[in-house]
Amino acid sequence: MPPPAPVERNRGGAVTDSSTLMDRFAHIDTWVFDLDNTLYPQTADLWPKIDARITLFMMRLFGLDAISLRALQKHYYQRYGTTLRGLMIEHAIGAEHYLDFVHDIDRSSLAHNHSLAEAIAALPGRKLILTNGSRDHAIKTAKQIGIDHLFEDVFDIIAADFIAKPEAPAYERFFEQLSVDPKRSALFEDIPRNLIVPHQHGMTTVLVLPEAGETVEREAWEIATGEEAHVDFVTDDLVGFLEGLLA
Template sequence: MTHPPSIAGRFAHIDTWVFDLDNTLYPQTADLWPRIDARITLFMMRLFGLDAISLRALQKHYYHRYGTTLRGLMIEHAIEAEHYLEFVHDIDRSSLAHNHSLAEAIAALPGRKLILTNGSRDHAIKTAKQIGIDHLFEDIFDIIAADFIAKPEPATYERFFDQMQVEPTRSALFEDIPRNLVVPHQHGMTTVLVLPEAGEAVEREAWEIATGEEPHVDFVTDDLVGFLEGVTSL
């Protein structure tokens, strides 16, 4: 996917760069999200005493309805959020290599850099450190800071704007799930949908698959590094 030479001018007003974490700052073909997904299933198996096949549909139902499986379990089963987050993010990240090109591209962006994730701060720090980009971000707004209300709920973004002192009309958001860009676009953020690299198939829910032609998507890329380099090309 190519990026037109004029792309840099479209971001000239941006002074805050906001990135989702999972499947955005690392490739969607990486094994991290499947590892987390498997840990969520295991958590539910231990909670309900049922087999994985029986629980997968419930797990995905909560994910679709509440934005995270965690939120569904909190609302409908009153589970302890901190224990859940610690358990599901207890994964091996060694398969992620340092991405020096990504680090250089993010470092070149003028202004603040923030992470906005439905995961935990601890997971974001460990994952960003594994990639070699943790030192580039001013702060992380995680699911705990969001009071466990996940993207794409409007309250999450409003809380993010307020706590992080972000002016949406001067901010850009990079995100791999299209519905998580709807509210930011309504607030005036410049939205960038990050797709899997060309020719690479990833396992996604049907509602997560995007064409890139959605009205709330301003830009689409399957090459985050190349896109960021294009943004700073002037």
């Protein structure tokens, strides 16, 4: 027996039943997913590991202690979309070594997600990953989850010429280089401000929140309820949401 379709909230908090949900996505032929904290649970340990590696990279670069550098690291992250972008602009840091260093992490804590793989595989049309990380990190992480074979392509920070989400040129390059029609595309993303420009371009936007009852470490500006005007749908159960589209 198939699982029951989830009840989701659309923009403004209104309840959306499964039939309405399917109708709202009937025109979608391109499914775009952020990687970190979206395709795997936000309570997983991958992002904290990457975050710690970023701090270590900056400690070696500037010769300062971690506490002194955390504020600068988060300042760059908020202002430029990624710490890397801030380091490139303000300190002329080369990207390749940085990306290799910060993504050199153990991913073995992630288990294969067979339910997610089945749900993504069943979606009609193209499937793409849009990430502020590197292609190598995206492929290795998706492989660990067991979903790497389902995606046509990965658009990473290098393909975006190191212009990170949420900046408009990052999305415009993505649309152009991968021939994506935003009006026929849906984007799943865990950071609300990364949905602003896609929504302006006509993408159907889905905010992926932490699972119910789970607490994750977030910056204040990253916390969202899903009530934002640029959020069309919000879910704390990505697999259930996708299964609801296919019910």
